[in-house]
Amino acid sequence: MKLEEAQQQFIASWGAFGSHWGINRTMAQIHALLMISPDPLSQDDIMEKLNISRGNVNMNIRDLVDWGLVFRILIPGERKEFFSAEKDIWKVATQIVKERKKRELDPMLRLLDQLEDVEGDKKDKHIKQFTETISSIRRFGLQADKMLDGLVRADENWFLGNLMKIFR
Amino acid sequence: MKLEEAQQQFIASWGAFGSHWGINRTMAQIHALLMISPDPLSQDDIMEKLNISRGNVNMNIRDLVDWGLVFRILIPGERKEFFSAEKDIWKVATQIVKERKKRELDPMLRLLDQLEDVEGDKKDKHIKQFTETISSIRRFGLQADKMLDGLVRADENWFLGNLMKIFR
């Protein structure tokens, strides 16, 4: 397969893939483009390679920087800003886990905490089913939370090494 | 907090939560409603409680059944079909993992396989960066794949027990 074609395919599918992971399509495409670029790119480079508007590049780059997946690079003597992606895929994954945990899991756990006790007769089957559901989701969430914290703190080899021991 | 209010809140936020996890809002709301219902509900019950149209209920119920999160229940003597949710949250989670792995991770790995070898000079920095990126993502993906397979096969206590040993 030719390089150009392979690059296009990779960018397109990383975009599709990302859109299932809380990262919008264009954001993921920009990230893909930067991952396979040996050198940092400017906003104009990205506009041109992906055929998207300046505003779109700007917004998505900002988000990528917020997520910690892309870095602003200042090249001495250059007027423009350049951008480069985090290329260590383990770091990319833990970064995403960290952000999503903060944005989704943590607020959900806070809510479940509040919902856990409702007024009324503990014998009523509606109340019983409700509190049981809530508390089992909450217990599960707390475990997941703890596990993800560990994951984010761990380093790749350590983590995969241990995991492989568990899942032969 | 009153039961009614707590139920509403739970349904609403499970919907919002689900929409970040590849499950659309209404689908997640129906699932939430069924999880907290002590008895199976009919399509009409769901329409009424969530204020959504018959078509919408029907389509989303179908998807939930496809995902293995909801079961069709036939109540003897009743003409209507009733529905009941999987209430074991561990099963819900592994079911979702299984489906998403099949729909997303597996196709991505198949693609990366193809992209791994491109024609051209191995010394060219564009080719070098591309193949390195692809192969590191692929290695990572294969590990994740193996791990998720294990997870789906494992049972809850076994899994959490082992995990807790790792992440004290």
Added chain:
DNA sequence: AATATATTTCACTAAGTTTTGAAACTTCAG
């Protein structure tokens, strides 16, 4: 300070997704 270059913002538009509701279809009882 004036000019050129680069970046950010945001109202508008385009694209994509979900929901509705009525019609078509299916099933069952009499």
Added chain:
DNA sequence: CTGAAGTTTCAAAACTTAGTGAAATATATT
């Protein structure tokens, strides 16, 4: 076989989210 009850389909409408491009702002150069 007929009609009532239940379920499914699908085109159109409503809603949601993403992308554009031009204007505003910021930064650097002479």
